[in-house]
Amino acid sequence: MSDGLRGLVRAKVDPGLRGLARAKINLGLRVGARRPDGFHELTSIFVRLAVADELSVSVAGVAPTTDPDADMLAVVGPRPTPDPADDLVLRAAALLRSHAARPLPALAFRLVKRVPVAAGLGGGSADAAAALTLAATAWGIELDPSDRRALAERLGSDVPFFAANVPAARVEGRGERITPLSAPTRLGLLLVRPPIDLLTAEVFAAYDALAAGPPPTSAGAPADTGLAPAPRLESAPLPGPGAWQPRELAASLREANDLWPAVARLWPELPTVRERLERDLGRPVLLTGSGPTLVALYPSLVGAREAAHRVNLPGATVIATRPA
Ligand code: C5P
Numbered sequence: 168m169s170d171g172l173r174g175l176v177r178a179k180v181d182p183g184l185r186g187l188a189r190a191k192i193n194l195g196l197r198v199g200a201r202r203p204d205g206f207h208e209l210t211s212i213f214v215r216l217a218v219a220d221e222l223s224v225s226v227a228g229v230a231p232t233t234d235p236d237a238d239m240l241a242v243v244g245p246r247p248t249p250d251p252a253d254d255l256v257l258r259a260a261a262l263l264r265s266h267a268a269r270p271l272p273a274l275a276f277r278l279v280k281r282v283p284v285a286a287g288l289g290g291g292s293a294d295a296a297a298a299l300t301l302a303a304t305a306w307g308i309e310l311d312p313s314d315r316r317a318l319a320e321r322l323g324s325d326v327p328f329f330a331a332n333v334p335a336a337r338v339e340g341r342g343e344r345i346t347p348l349s350a351p352t353r354l355g356l357l358l359v360r361p362p363i364d365l366l367t368a369e370v371f372a373a374y375d376a377l378a379a380g381p382p383p384t385s386a387g388a389p390a391d392t393g394l395a396p397a398p399r400l401e402s403a404p405l406p407g408p409g410a411w412q413p414r415e416l417a418a419s420l421r422e423a424n425d426l427w428p429a430v431a432r433l434w435p436e437l438p439t440v441r442e443r444l445e446r447d448l449g450r451p452v453l454l455t456g457s458g459p460t461l462v463a464l465y466p467s468l469v470g471a472r473e474a475a476h477r478v479n480l481p482g483a484t485v486i487a488t489r490p491a
Contacts, residue, residue, distance in 0.1 A: 183344070185272075186297045190219065190282040194416070196426055197209065197211065201339075208339075219322070223277045233264065234266055240256050240276045247280065255294050255326075256298040274305055283484050283486075287472045289325045352491070353464065355468040356463070360461075365465060373432045374426055416464060421451045426456070430458040434459055448474055468487060
């Protein structure tokens with residue numbers, strides 16, 4: 168092999184400049200009161216998945232700069248956000264730049280999107296955590312764990328889980344308290360992402376509106392909104408991660424997403440879609456995070472793959488995957 172070719176091969180496999188941004192699901196999501204900072208206290212079990220976006224980075228410019236807009240991003244597949252200023256990959260790079268507080272060369276990121284966006288699967292947050300790692304490597308910055316945690320927290324509530332680099336965790340607080348758990352590796356997961364985009368902030372706003380109760384009518388009596396009742400704010404504890412038997416786990420977690428009524432308010436077909444899926448798949452179906460992705464659990468990836476053809480929801484994205 169020529170030196171040039173060897174260099175090319177080495178560059179291609181350099182693990183520091185290419186990374187996977189794995190998605191997550193939530194097994195249960197208990198939501199507490201809205202805090203003064205506008206966020207809600209949460210308790211959830213996050214499980215990292217094999218399905219992932221691919222992020223790579225190269226140094227684009229030789230002249231170091233402190234310009235926070237110097238870094239670039241090319242996206243293959245659906246853009247996580249229409250506004251580049253909101254893009255979590257670029258925000259992660261800009262945040263690390265300002266943390267480093269010295270001129271650094273511009274970075275060019277390339278993101279291959281495979282995780283559905285606005286889906287409750289944490290794709291954007293996973294991209295942000297991967298971008299932090301890759302940018303730090305490209306710039307030769309050694310982030311100590313507490314700085315890494317602090318930067319992750321500033322990028323979003325789900326980012327600390329991904330930045331912790333663990334296969335599963337109990338996640339609490341706004342999302343920053345991470346207690347690692349061992350992963351239920353033998354599980355198969357069928358993700359069904361209905362053709363509707365839900366923004367997390369909108370779902371939490373609907374949650375707050377429901378928790379506040381219906382507005383009084385002019386006569387002073389509560390208005391009959393015909394909506395699902397407000398979720399209980401007293402959170403029952405989630406079942407422990409000990410028993411990962413798919414059917415039992417799914418049945419015990421079916422009602423354990425406190426955001427369900429809020430998602431159903433924004434997307435009233437949710438209960439009907441879930442019932443239809445449960446009938447077609449013959450097992451309980453869970454809502455992950457702020458939705459709208461629905462999840463069925465299987466004893467293996469093969470079982471999830473075999474079930475994929477039974478999903479009959481026009482426009483849905485169907486992905487068979489496993490914890491990873
Ligand atoms: O932190 P992140 O940007 O992902 O959150 C998006 C929105 O979701 C927040 O602006 C907030 O409205 C809501 N949120 C919340 N409580 C959390 C996490 C998110 O209210 N723990």
